[in-house]
Amino acid sequence: MARKPSAADAPLRLDNQICFAVYSAAHAFNRVYKPLLDRLGLTYPQYLVMLVLWERDDVPVKDIGEKLFLDSGTLTPLLKRLEAAHLVKRSRSREDERQVLIALTPQGYALKEKARAVPQSILAASDCSVSELVAMKDEIVALRDRLNAVIGE
Amino acid sequence: MARKPSAADAPLRLDNQICFAVYSAAHAFNRVYKPLLDRLGLTYPQYLVMLVLWERDDVPVKDIGEKLFLDSGTLTPLLKRLEAAHLVKRSRSREDERQVLIALTPQGYALKEKARAVPQSILAASDCSVSELVAMKDEIVALRDRLNAVIGE
DNA sequence: TCACATTTAATTGTTCGCAATTGAATGTGC
DNA sequence: GCACATTCAATTGCGAACAATTAAATGTGA
Incomplete structure (x- = not known):
């Protein structure tokens, strides 16, 4: 019973979880x-x-x-x-x-002053353009705000 | 000294941090x-x-x-x-x-079986189409993998 | 004024998350 | 076969994260 990948299981697959x-x-x-x-x-x-x-x-x-x-x-x-x-x-x-x-x-x-070096190191590690990161950030913040809106019912 | 918002401080502003x-x-x-x-x-x-x-x-x-x-x-x-x-x-x-x-x-x-109800509740809370979520998920996973690649030097 | 609710931090207890270490089992090179 | 390194899980200690409670200060309505 249900040994091979089932389409019904897709919503529970780890790789399909945006939360993960x-x-x-x-x-x-x-x-x-x-x-x-x-x-x-x-x-x-x-x-x-x-x-x-x-x-x-x-x-x-x-x-x-x-x-x-x-x-x-x-x-x-x-x-x-x-x-x-x-x-x-x-x-x-x-x-x-x-x-x-x-x-x-x-x-x-x-x-x-010492902390100013941090963001540029992170940017380098992200290996991604600033504009791409800003776009992603805005999307993630929008998702976060929608989730937080649900919490207060 | 530096009372008003300075452009030099932008990289350290909370709202500009993708990590946050x-x-x-x-x-x-x-x-x-x-x-x-x-x-x-x-x-x-x-x-x-x-x-x-x-x-x-x-x-x-x-x-x-x-x-x-x-x-x-x-x-x-x-x-x-x-x-x-x-x-x-x-x-x-x-x-x-x-x-x-x-x-x-x-x-x-x-x-x-009881867990199958969870993903659909999350989808509803996300207030967003599945395709948008999948696209975001893929972007975030790609960013995560680039970050993890840096950790192993 | 006085009873009562609200606001704000602090506290307690449980569960993560990770660095560092330990100890047992396994793999290796000679 | 034997010394040595490696692998794997467990352990210890510390710093979050949060629910639930507490206590003090403040606000409110009668």
Whole structure:
């Protein structure tokens, strides 16, 4: 019974899953980033947080979470590690004591200059034109946003 | 100094990172899958392992790892949980005692039928035509493979 | 003002994901 | 046949990721 490939099984074949394509691509990116980020002393999620803060710091944890789609259960310990590495400072907001504001330290600011080498290495590893990458990125973001829209029912 | 958006900062802007698009899309998929897989009693990585085994079981851990790009540090505990859930059986190969072969139990086989509902739910959540999804999947897989090619130098 | 709901981080517990190491089995070169 | 390298899974330790809960601060309605 059902020994040879059946057409009815196609939807369950690993190679037909776009989710697995995305999942495995994310891990592949992680592995390419690893040696680059090791030099900065950052993990990949920490790098994402730093990207947010390099655009604008002195922001509450919640804002970082909304930009990265992460919650406090992930961010609180991560930010404590960044603080232990002297890259950020955490402090309660005076206007609203519930909020913890995340600010860059001078070392945190300075790391941005070292980080400028990262995107070009990634581009090289992608072995692909910038315009192709931008087009793919836009498609993937659109898919992500449609998926996220479904989650809130 | 550098208060307003600078063109030099574009490569470091979060919204310009294809890696973040992929990373956040993977998490979005995870969140859409969660309620569907809860009904099967599986996590998303466990579901991927089951997809592999539904295509062919009685395979060594290494084969599963190569298909999913995961190593024994991830798979060993995951497979033990699947065994505890009576979905797979782990046994040492007689021909090569180093290998652990993973076989489906009757319950593991049976779960495939319940799983058939999953892909169509995902398709609906993607809100996108099959042909578009296939095209995206192929592009992402190609990017993933180029990235993986760089890792082995 | 006071009861009540909401917001925000932090905490706890479970599951991934991976680097590094270990130990047993197998393969090899001499 | 025997020393040596290689392969394979398991283990350990650390850092995410998230659900669920907690606690404190703030907002709201009567």
